[in-house]
Amino acid sequence: MNLNTLENKKVWVTGASSGIGRELAILAASGGAELFLFSSRIEPLSETAEICGKHGAHKVHFEAVDLSKETSAVEITRKTIEKSGPPDFLILNAGISQRSKGLETSLETTRKIMELNFFASVAIARTAVPAMLASGGGHIGVTSSVTGVFGFPLRTAYAASKHALHGYFESLGMEYSSEGLKVTIIVPGRIRTEISKKSLLGDGSLYSKDDPGQINGMDVKVCAQKYWAAVVKGKREKVIGKFDIIMVFFYRYVRRLFFFLGERVSPV
Numbered sequence: 001m002n003l004n005t006l007e008n009k010k011v012w013v014t015g016a017s018s019g020i021g022r023e024l025a026i027l028a029a030s031g032g033a034e035l036f037l038f039s040s041r042i043e044p045l046s047e048t049a050e051i052c053g054k055h056g057a058h059k060v061h062f063e064a065v066d067l068s069k070e071t072s073a074v075e076i077t078r079k080t081i082e083k084s085g086p087p088d089f090l091i092l093n094a095g096i097s098q099r100s101k102g103l104e105t106s107l108e109t110t111r112k113i114m115e116l117n118f119f120a121s122v123a124i125a126r127t128a129v130p131a132m133l134a135s136g137g138g139h140i141g142v143t144s145s146v147t148g149v150f151g152f153p154l155r156t157a158y159a160a161s162k163h164a165l166h167g168y169f170e171s172l173g174m175e176y177s178s179e180g181l182k183v184t185i186i187v188p189g190r191i192r193t194e195i196s197k198k199s200l201l202g203d204g205s206l207y208s209k210d211d212p213g214q215i216n217g218m219d220v221k222v223c224a225q226k227y228w229a230a231v232v233k234g235k236r237e238k239v240i241g242k243f244d245i246i247m248v249f250f251y252r253y254v255r256r257l258f259f260f261l262g263e264r265v266s267p268v
Contacts, residue, residue, distance in 0.1 A: 001229045003031030008058050012036040012087040015094030017044035019193035023224035024091055029057035036080055037062040067094050067120040077127040086131035092121040093143040097195050100202035102156035109204045110157040117161035137180020141231045142169045146189050150251040153267040184231045189241025190217030211268040218242050
């Protein structure tokens with residue numbers, strides 16, 4: 001994979017403190033990008049920035065911010081653009097998952113998931129895209145999920161937030177493609193990260209466990225490589241994972257088989 005196209009480009013990554021976001025930042029650093037990293041956790045974010053500096057980043061900027069708050073998301077976007085200009089590549093990756101049945105999940109928890117997974121990305125995009133277009137365009141990478149394609153047990157709010165991302169950003173990409181905006185929606189299956197540990201239960205508390213399916217998922221570094229390859233090639237959508245992503249095929253083309261399996265497979 002050739003990441004020379006990122007050299008000296010401004011690359012923003014939300015959710016950059018760990019998992020897919022951290023690996024995306026490190027790869028962009030190896031391509032010589034100027035990085036702008038955002039996450040709510042300052043210590044692991046600082047670690048990501050340090051690693052990126054060692055991997056050849058042109059420059060690294062980072063700031064801890066609670067993106068689940070609309071005012072904070074808009075403010076950090078405006079401040080960064082005023083100081084350094086708009087991003088060439090805007091990677092909207094911040095998010096949180098869920099491990100609870102719909103009727104056992106409070107509205108407060110549902111809103112919390114929607115605020116970070118969906119509204120934060122929309123708030124950042126609505127603030128950044130006008131400046132991107134004024135500079136000739138740019139590219140947005142959106143981290144969705146296979147549950148952005150289909151519903152799945154214990155993921156009601158999470159699936160809703162990812163479905164919303166698909167609808168919004170696919171539409172946005174079509175609306176402004178003639179003005180130089182590109183959108184790539186990434187659809188990961190099970191990737192070896194800490195996403196299950198950080199998932200929310202119905203009452204908003206942490207799940208705090210690794211799912212067996214997550215442990216056996218695709219290596220996060222491989223996922224990040226495929227992610228950037230799809231963005232650099234300008235693909236509109238890329239499904240990434242191991243054998244589990246066959247469920248996307250079943251959902252789209254063999255619905256009866258999908259629902260037969262989906263109601264029987266372990267959701268953790």
